[in-house]
Amino acid sequence: MEKEQPLLQSITLQDLKLSNRIVMAPMTRSRANNKDNAPTDIHAEYYQQRASAGLIITEGAQVSPRAVGYIYTPGIYAEAQVTGWKKVTEAVHQENGHIFIQLWHVGRISHPDFHKGELPLAPSAIKPEGVQVYTPDGFKDAITPKEMTKEDIYQTIEDFKNAAIKAKKAGFDGIEIHSSNGYLFHQFFVNSSNQRTDEYGGNDENKTRFFFEVLDAVKEVFPENRIGVRLNPSMHNIQGIIADEETIPTFEYIVKKLNNYNLSYLHLSEPFSDISDVDFLVTHIAQHFRPFYEGSLMINGGFDQETGNKIIEEGYADMVAYGKLFISNPDLPQRFAFNAPLTQWNQDTFYTQNTKGYIDYPPFEGELNEV
Structure with a gap:
């Protein structure tokens, strides 16, 4: 009998035992009720269908109305959303699956149309160039956001904590803090979007302060071993x-400091685009950051079955998160x-508001040949 694939081996994340190392990555699918940003019954069916993943990480859920930047995306700040x-x-747990919710604030990747005319929040009043926002009235250019006051920052920390409370009430096994992909925390990490001169800008300690303050706040709700980043x-x-x-x-500083927390996992993504000509960035994220992090490391971005097995076997990652492959399989x-x-x-059905391309992909029904 051939050796079991690394992807199919079980793994224990602190106190949570997963049946395999195949994670369903968080993916925006735009199926929420646009009236109250609440998930609907088809969300339950969608995630239940994929409960054989070792772990499901939901699509990003906004932590407050100020965190919204896309139509038809769910939140986790109101009772209708908790329901x-x-x-x-419950649907995922019925299939013995495990599910974390991703807590999300888009920061400046938003528009006044979502905020009753008020500007989106950001570390600095710097317009994200070349960015369009999909508003209820269609695509519009992103605008120059409002630089967050310290009161705005403190309120947002409280918003994340309240969202974690709601997530626990909704029955989630844990939470993931969405601190990537150009959204609010990522905007604080990078000089091009953060030009603050107070304790939230400048050096690595300051640029990451807000993120770690949020992490410290949510760990008062979920234990550290049920929090991913x-x-x-x-x-x-x-x-x-x-x-x-x-x-x-800066990211090396973050990853090293995360060793002070007993997290469930660290979730890293490979670059979205070709950066081979950008000599100050790295193209093999798991290989670069594995030596810096002592806990369980998850990698995502463009992996297939072969490369997923390989990166675990080589010891660079403990789990692999798959996105588009989980949509259709x-x-x-x-x-x-x-x-x-x-x-x-x-791809035409990724962000549509119906069941097509969402819950109508069938499981495989042909002849199965064990590897």
């Missing part, structure tokens, strides 16, 4: 984020186990 998410967690260190020229020579050292772990063919996703 909707509770159906999701997501970072995208080599994101460049996307969502208005422009990296520089200080960017990777709800039974992805079983397909990997039996070397079954994979269904191609339909």
